[in-house]
Amino acid sequence: MTAATISYSSAGITSAAGVISLLDEPQIELKIFALNKLNLIVHEFWAEISDVVDKIEILYEDESFEERELSALVASKVYYHLGAYDEALHYALGAASLLDVNQSSEYVDTVVARAIDQYITQRIKLCDDGSDITIDTRLELIVEKMFQRCFDDAKYKQAVGIALESRRYDMLESAIMKSDDIPSLLSYALGIAMTLLQKRTVRNTVLQVLVRLYTNLSEPDYTNMCQCYIYLNEPQTVVNILSKLISGSEDELLMVFQICFDVYESATQHFIDEVMEGLGIKQKKEESSAMEVESSEPVKPSEEPVKTVAQDSAIDKKRAQVGSILSGEIPITLKSQFLIRKNSSDMLVLKNCKDASRNAVCHTATVIANSLMHAGTTCDAFLRDNLDWLAKATNWAKFTATASIGVIHHGHETNALKLMSSYLPKEPASGSPYQEGGALYALGMIHANHGAAIIPYLSEQLQTATNETVKHGGCLGLGLAAMTTKNSDIYEQLKNNLYQDDAIIGEAAGIAMGLVMMGSLDEDALSDMVQYAHETQHEKILRGLSLGIAMICYGQLEAADPTIQTLTEDKDPVLRMCGMYCVGMSYAGTGNNKAIRRLLHVAVSDVNDDVRRAAVISIGFLLFNAPEQCPNVVSLLSESYNSHVRYGAALALGISCAGSGMKEALSILEPMINDPVNYVRQGALLASAMVLVQQNEHMCPKLKTFKDLFSKTMSDKHEDVMVKFGAILAQGIINAGGRNCTVSMRTQYGHTNVPSVVGLLVFTHTWFWFPLSHFLCLAFQPTYLIGLNKDLKMPVMKFKSCAKPSTYAYPPLLEPPKEKEKEKVSTAVLSTTAKKAAKSKSSSATPMEVDTPAAADKKAEEKKEEKKEEKKEEKKEEKKEKADEEKKEKKEEAKFELIANPARVLVEQRNVMDIESSSRYSSVWNRNGLGGFIVLRDTKGGAEEDIIETLQPTTAAEDTTTEEKEPSPPEPFEYTE
Structure with a gap:
């Protein structure tokens, strides 16, 4: 029998036994024929074929067999159906050219995916770990075919993803350059690199590739290039780009302004200072002294534009404008203007909080809630209107109340010293140390992350202070003002305060040292702080140092692993807690799997509750760039038997899902508000407010439910103080910044915002120390869109939101309760009075017809019934009218x-924003969605522009932490009869 004489059809076949039997035939042609037929029917009869897969394997291993690749392909398909994917891939590689990667089937997709995963694993070991391994050329061939398939199908994003994961930078470049929309794909690759690549060296290599591609564009994208250089920490390259563009055309100058706004939003103070120095721009630093404060002569750090050596030339004028942006003068002023103009705080909420404050803790909570609600708005009307109530604050409560002024005036630097002059330390010492310490803390909060002008004054006050409370406030204020500067002199001054071994001073000094050296991974600083943490006996100092050490590790990824390993193995639970925060800070926003596994392991295994709580909270910092993953990760932890773990799970959800209104997060938090443990309920209330900030009922239908929960919990007389504290703070958070701020760790441009990360990290320690709750305002991101002309002023213009107005509108204000109409109650008539009335009636000259008591009662009842019916009818009519009005509004609402x-x-609104079509302005940089500062090109150059006037902030001259002063006596007058 020969192969030519066999006629075989798979139609209607019920068994593969006949074909399988041909494998035992001695003739090679019959075996080849059998393999060809088995390859066709293997997906239907793999179970039968699996019994003889060893025979197929033998054919593959026989090097003299001419159809080895075919036998490998059949064996691979059998193992695929058996679920042995590694064996399936092994034989698929043996099939070589017979494996068609372009074929669309589950088998091909699975094997190719397995091949890519294995190839990526080998490439990571080779490129990242430096392992001496040889990559299988057959694997490489499959991956090359997949790249080609992506190119042929124009699926360039998939090619970029594979290239980034497999470290194939050549394919990354090819995929981008072959794309039809190179700028868009470059932005996509940049976003992936910054959010998903979890190794610092790899990220830097990818950024260098992207920078080269940005440079080679026909019109170089300098904005994204500078963003890459920020992460590569190359300020000199940014200086070169800005210097080149400043001397160019007007359009290039406008692009310089746009780049400077982006650099200011994304870079650290240290980076910005180096850029300004490279451009020859010197920021004017005002020196101030106690004498100036006492005489109420304020330092005005931002009143004059930044000056260079010669400002007569056009270039010097341009440099001055650039300096005013990079120094923060213009961005901070514009943000303040936005918050002042758009302030829509719900004052009735604050009144309800105040009415519910029946003890010192709730009093402090209300003061903090007021500051958060008015953060950056400069509106201190609530404090001025309630001076008597505010005067009840004593000791550390007074410290917190004074510091809250700094939160309200956050960013309003021009008159900061004048504003705080009545509270600041004076010579000779006469005021309350709590008030003076709070004022120094407030100054730091006003100048947070932008304190070049106020640092000398704060440093001088810290040096001359003798009281521990004043020093506590001075350390916090100086740390905030010098955040990320890496200033060695300030660091040494703070370290000297730490070495005084005072618990109160040491806690603030530890936090401040971390703020100054944030993200530096300075070995000397880490050594000093860890060593002193082992020596001190004060737990407060240990906690301050734990936060400071975590800040120094910020953004360092795997470079911080040795420090983390040392801390997590320490015997002291506070240092192990520090290790958990270090994991959260060093891998913030990366979603690193290894880091998450480490945190989850500690969360369920450590013997100390504080360590377990910190581990769970840190998960929130890791996942804020992928908030949809956090509910899945912490859902089981939220049901833990350990209440500290449950509290940590709540805050982790609040941190990672902040401002998202995510229903999965709320579904976990809602039952936690009824938790039997009080501090878990507090954490759930705080977290739910973070998730719901800047949401309305259109975006999040559960908003009203949670708001009612806040109000009910706050006003319940029988509720625990700890829970009421959380409910009152939740009211402040959900109305953040006059309802114009969201809680976010990302800037308007999508990059990680250092102050926001710091703010949320320190806010988690409100658990230990109430004054630290003010740090939360650093995480408030104003949601603005501000257009600026070539003079960096706001022109009168309009933006178009391509969505219904109700979609992103403010939630309605709280309505005051309506007063109920009091029903008239019939007066009781005494028997003696009735008798007298009867006598008087009988003696009257004209007798009249009088109703009997029964008839009178009947008439009164009838009148009541008639009134009730009338009221019901009126209510029905009102409801109908309201329903009709709502229907009309819905029908008539614009699109x-x-x-x-x-x-x-x-x-969420940025993607539907555009500049009005009839406007004379257009954006100099076409980004996806409008948000933040937008520099505008005037299409009608020369025509007069309408400019929006600057509003003056509201400031209070009264002392808001002391009793109201006596009114002045009346003017002299003459008395005449």
């Missing part, structure tokens, strides 16, 4: 909205 500059634009 778009025009919003005046400066505009309130929510994060």
